[in-house]
Amino acid sequence: MTPTFAAADAEALPLHVIEQGGVDAWAEAQPEPVRAWVAASGFTGALNTALAIPGEGGAPAMALAGYGTPAQRARTRFALAGALPALPPGTWRIASGLPEADAPREALGWLLAGYRFDRYKAQDARHPGLVAPEGLDAARIEILAAAETLTRDLVNTPAADMGPAELQAACERLAADHGARVETVTGEALLERNFPMIHAVGRAAAAHAAPRLMDLRWGDAGPRLTLVGKGVCFDTGGLNLKPGASMGLMKKDMGGAANVLGLAQAIMALGLKVRLRVLIPAVENAVSGASFRPGDILTSRKGLSVEINNTDAEGRLVLADALAFADEEMPDLIVSMATLTGAARVAVGPDLAPFYATEDRLAEALQAAAGPAADPVWRMPFHEPYEAMIEPGIADLDNAPSGGFAGSITAALFLRRFVTATPAYAHFDIYSWQPAAAPGRPKGGLGQGPRAILGALPGILGL
Template identity: 60%
Template sequence: MIPEFAAASDDALPIWPVWKGDAPPAEANAGGWADACEFTAAAGEICLLPDGQGGLAGALFGLGDRARAGRDRFCFARATALPKGIWRLAARPEGFDVTEAALGWLLGQYRFTRYKGSQPDWPRLVAPDGIDAPHLQAIAAAEFLTRDLINTPAGDMGPEQLESAARSLAGEIGAEIRVTSGAALLDDKLPMIHAVGRAAATEPRLIDIRLGETGPQLTIVGKGVCFDTGGLDIKPATSMGLMKKDMGGAATALGLLKMLATTGAAEGRRVRVLIPAVENSISGNAFHPGDVLTSRKGLTVEVNNTDAEGRLVLADALALAAEERPDLMISFATLTGAARVALGPDIPPFYCDDDGTAQAISAAAMSVADPLWRMPFWEPYESKIEPQIADLDNAPAGGMAGSITAALFLRRFTEGAGRYVHLDIYGWQASAAPGRAKGGAGQGARAILAALPAILP
């Protein structure tokens, strides 16, 4: 499905958003009818208004309690439950964010239908005056790409299929792409990507996409573990069930690349996307607990848990990226359960040493309803990632501060980059919410897009 607004139409039915406790606008002529229907303007509540001839004259839509608006992100996405047809926004009460509402409407129409059913016949919204409709449509289409990639099971979205998706996007936006796979990873000095993925039936690979030739450089690295058994430190079945989403960082990176290209944000900038695409599987040649791997950067890594593989493949990709000395480097990864324990599924932590960059990202995240929360590269914890027999430990003992120690591990491989930002995302919506169907979810891409003018002018 392509998320689009409807063209303006004289037949478009009006929607009047109403805050709880406010009377419906007089022009809605809804007073007595709304009372008879016991319309309270609770968040997402819809009151259809008759035209007196057996048809519809419009609808009231409840926004809920104005003082608690922040508790219901993308509330207006619930208006996609209206009857099919063309609708228009007829009022903008104080405190109603029309841009968020319009984007929420588009995002609320996503359904993953590859294996079952078809897209519902959604109602359509005329683009409200004053919004940048093409910009919002491009953002929604990129988010749909991210969701589709995450939702596709590993049997149909392994490293080879992820490469195909990357090639398709590169062709769509006019980008260059190069892929290194199998034993060639060793020739190109990417040994940890090879070590993690060599046990799988599908060869590990590094996907390298470039867009633009002039301007400051943004390099995006996305974790592409297409399925994670845990390796020889095998996960229990309850932990393995959602591991098709362990390539959520790669899916988000590709979604962000699509946003940058289709909104025009990539113009005047060089954008590079690196995706180490692997399966962490089990076979006779799987890497072992206790192995010591030598990374591209030359740092040795003691493998104290084969289920902490994401940071290994990211490390080689980050080291490669840093050699080019990009102005800004960003990594997206479904990396740690510790991040979920700390902040829950809705708020990914991000790490950044540069206060100005971090503040701009935080502000942008709030402005576009794509929440992020800054966490520290806490240097006193550096000793936790330093084992006795190697330079680094991929899985420090103790179980505390797991997201921070993972971020510190990655930072060791970013020397040379102008600035580094790491996002520890979840990439999944456990239950449906306004604008977010159950399943795969992009996190952080819209925030980075909104922050880009400030962080990479």
């Protein structure tokens, strides 16, 4: 269930947000019993702490939430959410102490902290409720939380229940909820419609997991925005089989698709004046007699030939056909999202969403929007001298250059070869997974980049 704010007229207890070092100043204005309780508790306002203060009957009458220091908050995306596990259940309202500029971010973090993935096992549903602070666009924050919930649910679902067919069903449910339409090309029809690389990557899977391309459209006015998400629902590595330790998280290899679907949901729910298109190539990179092989040369939709030097570099292949298809329409902006390379994780770790942009204005808008959206991104370079690394000699392109250097950059350069008619293109090489629980971000599937993209769209597209 998507977390929402409590009703404005709900009975809510006051919550005072206290910076570290500010406890004494707050307590001076309180009655003696409250001062004594706070003094006896040892509460200091540290991050990830809270203190319930009882009333005359012993039940909580108010609470304090630690807000740490500015330096500590700079290292914590959703500082207030860290106090929630120490708060008693119930509904709360912010009574004092939360800076107005912080309120949108911290209110979003509060909602995101309430996420539970309970499809297979009941989870602890206790989560303190919050009345939306005054002056916030509560509806927008709830839409952002709902988009993140969709993304997390899709990524967290194992491949047995989130294969290409189930990902198609999720896309169709989203379209039905918002009056969009979806066309899907499946199996051998991919060859008839000229999506040869999507077909090649997915053809080894069982019949129920046949490769497919979903094409969602919504909106009939405004700039054209096309989102492309990698939907590799499970990645064995193909004939270049991954070791077991590397295969354990491969249910999340459709994280790019999950992120663009979450972003699309937010765009449609907010009613942005755009002509939205979402393209998702959905495959399972399986092993069978039909698997594509190292040394094969595939011809892409765009006509470029690709030498396969590693079947585990399959995401860029399915994206390439989808990007070429997107580019034929020449939209105002194309954004691709993919859990594409381990090299990106080595470069920036799991917490940042690295991206590539063909235009400085596009990159600047994304970077400017990331902070307010609490969705950190980092620009990476389309480094032209590395183009030679993806040119193998016997084909136009190499899907896995040898040597191991600059793996994220060479993958982005590979994708850029398929976007030649659309000037504005951004590619996100994301992780889409929270490896350890943090405030507002439970361990598991994660949205990375959509809120920054959403915040940047008005400036990029002139909305």
